[in-house]
Amino acid sequence: MEDDGRSIGSEAVVGAGPPGTDPSRGASVPPPVEQPERLVAWQLIGQARACQVIGSPLYAHLLTTAAQDVLGGGPLADLLVPRVRPGRGDAAGLRLMAAVHRLVLTRRATKLATHFPSVGGTPDLGTAGATFLDAITDHLEVLRVDVERPCQTNEVGRAAGLVVGLLACSAITGLPLAIREVGAAAGLNLRLDHWRYELPGDTIVGDPDGEVVLAGRWRAPVPHADHGFRVVDRRGCDRNPIDPTTAEGRLALSASVWADQPARFERLGAALRTAARVPATVDAASAAAWTREHVTPAAGRVTVVYHSIVEEYLEADERAAFHRAVEAAGAAATEEAPIAWLRMEPSSELRHHAVSLRLWPHAPELRHLATTGAHGDDVTPR
Template identity: 40%
Template sequence: MTLRPPWRDIAAMDNPELPRSLRVQAEACRALGSPFHGDLLDLAAEDLEAGGPVAALVTPWADASLRKLFDDAMPLRLLGGLHDLVLSGDDPALVATYPKPGREADASTAWIAARAALIRHHDRIAAFMSHEPQTNEVRRSACLVPGFLTIASETGLPIRAFEVAASAGLNLHWDKYRYQFGDSAWGDPAARVAMDTEWTGPVPPVDTLVKVIERAACDRRPGDLSDPVQRRRLLAYIWPDQFERLDRIRAAIDLALSVGVSVEAADAVAWSTRVAAPQPGAVTVLYHSVFWQYMPSESQTALAKVIADHGAAATPDAPFAWLRMEPPPEHMSNMELRLTLWPGGEDRLLATAHPHGAWVKWLN
């Protein structure tokens, strides 16, 4: 008697939003410069519809709406689980099919190995997918830093920098990186992490003196860079055919370990209430990137109130700034850099940007 594979009767196969989410994310991956992941997700969608092993891995989302699937980043969890397996070297057949410098990869060939890996390593990949993505795109600092320069220029004060949803804290020491904004540069010329971006618009105030006198960060589940498994998890969410991004995050991890980056495990609302109130003699900046959309609505409301309360307490000698790089609700594929600075509290759109910081259009 031939036995049916255990995933063949799984209810997830009946939810059309699951393969749809994989295909929508596939198009997003291609648009953001990862054709390999785009093609891999299309093949994963076909596998799901055919009752393959992908179905067993997405059962926690069997009844999920498309919005829920993207809020949870389910397609990216699946990709991350496979890339984590590659980075570990624990599945040599899969490793042999993935991109590496000097070798193009064929997604169709890779999918044959990936499908087998999903069966062999089901429990491991399912465990990986049970944890929300911990992304820490370093080049988002290329969008955030012009905001910090604007804040320093307009207040003339040193900065207290507090990041919420900081993951492993790779964007906490933004002032230790080197940036190229068109024909202008900012930061230490000898920095270990140097990044450029396709810059359009006026140059930000790169001649401004920036002094960070205090910095801290929190995350609900921060990454521990001293743990090689957690370091690999961060790398797993960098797309494997984007070698420059992988090199950049590895250099940023090395720098973070050398300076002793620390991210507190804490709720963003309670932590911001406790640590980020304005203080005389400095501008206090609460900042985040690609975080707001993942918060429950009640948490968004609560954090917005904390921010408004800190803003109301601000004075010319103790200003408060809210700097954020987040997608607008109507166009989730691009980011907006917004700044609200108190006293005053005017909400300003400073720039639009690529989600990974590949380009910035400065509007200020």
């Protein structure tokens, strides 16, 4: 259930104006559902701005084209307006681009593929928009199904931010980790102890021989880097788990990666190969009920419940119930059986997300450990 959507603060996401206006100009508050064309355009242009900030000019261009097409009553209005959802639309822009990328990866949109580096293309922003709209028209019926797929970006680069908290848990408690991920998608980051982390100061933690290599992502020394960490148990949950060992699972994960970011594709490939040999259970379950069952104190280990860019996808009641479940587990923790709550979630700071930690009984108050980009780059430990 992970997602890239809140890559910039909500106050920086601009709205769509009335039909015929530039959708990149307008209020930061989303239009009401009663104005569905404007709301969909607002959602798309917000994601376009996020993609531009994080380094995907192709997706920024195509999503801006999509917003203009919606306001103009084109094929994307036919596709998206009947399916409009309030607010950010459950990552409408990301779901659209994953559906289109799926067409490219399965060789059904061959002309559009010439613009997608993920299959060897070279973007031409002068012509890509028109080719994109042609592909939408040609595959409208398939897209009606695929845009309903939930956003499932299982970005392994986010482990660069999470590792700051894992090292703290290990060093403060002196115990190995039992990790519990909420919104785990395919569970790739349940294998994060098998990644190789090349930290500042020539320090390597994780698996020195790991295929996933995270290097050059930290802007300052990482506290407790010399301590390392060890995972002795792993389990996660997701409303719609993906099996990364199947062809469909690999396609779903690949489609969610932005097509003009080859380094992310390389990391995904390495993570998929690791997942094929390192088992990890991802239960189909809601966050709160699963936490009550699987996040419990256990002697001789610190149980770490963690998530990255998940909370905005939880309904308010479910989010509150999840928080209560974690805090109840924390209240039952002891020195011998600690509970940790590690979060990487959006902050109001442009481009950045906050990595924060609560650790019962050692440090139960919320501590901000680092800021990081949405994909685990520019990690700045505090």
